[in-house]
Amino acid sequence: MTDSNRKIIIDAITRMLSRREHSCQEVYRKLSQKGFARDDFMSIVQEFVDADILSDHRYAQMRVRACAARGIGTSRINGELKQQGIDESLISAAIAEAEIDWFELALQVKQKKFGQQVEGDFKHRQKQMQFLHYRGFTQEQIQYAVNGD
Structure with a gap:
């Protein structure tokens, strides 16, 4: 690998990380898409990881x-x-x-979408439960949010 290639790869990684955090796999994918050879950038990415600049x-x-x-x-x-x-x-x-109360977050999400009241109708409760499941809440969190307890 030439010295100019190394500088280009370092510059590309630095620009990525200046915008937001990236996972190592994401950096590998983006560098590959830019046309860099995997052998050329693997050691450079590892330098970023070792320096704690890039962190999963x-x-x-x-x-x-x-x-x-x-x-x-x-x-x-x-x-x-x-x-x-x-x-x-x-x-x-x-x-x-993160120290997030996931039960309260599920309740807040439910209330924002469907309101404060506890739904008595089975179909409406199912709709609320499906929505919260799609959002990635566990069954216990969903029950807490839908039942309001």
């Missing part, structure tokens, strides 16, 4: 906070982060560190 843990923390702010539950967050190549232990740690 920070990326997971950022995604958990961003998803929770959008009303998305732990199941869906977990799936999204696994698709990004984040380790299960990092995902669990990021969710725990």
Whole structure:
């Protein structure tokens, strides 16, 4: 690899990370799409990881906070982060560190979409439950939100 290629790859990674956190897998994918050879950028990405400039843990923390702010539950967050190549232990740690009351978040999401009242009609309750399930909340969180207890 030439010195100019190295500088171009470093510049590309720096520009990516200046906008937002990225997972390592995401950086690999984007560099490959730009036409760089995997052998050329693997060592450079590892330098960024070793210097703690690129961190899957920070990326997971950022995604958990961003998803929770959008009303998305732990199941869906977990799936999204696994698709990004984040380790299960990092995902669990990021969710725990967020210190979010997922039951209250499910209740807030339900109330924003369907209102404060507890629905008595079976079909309407099912619709609420399906919506919260789609949003990634667990069954216990859904029951808490729908039943209001």
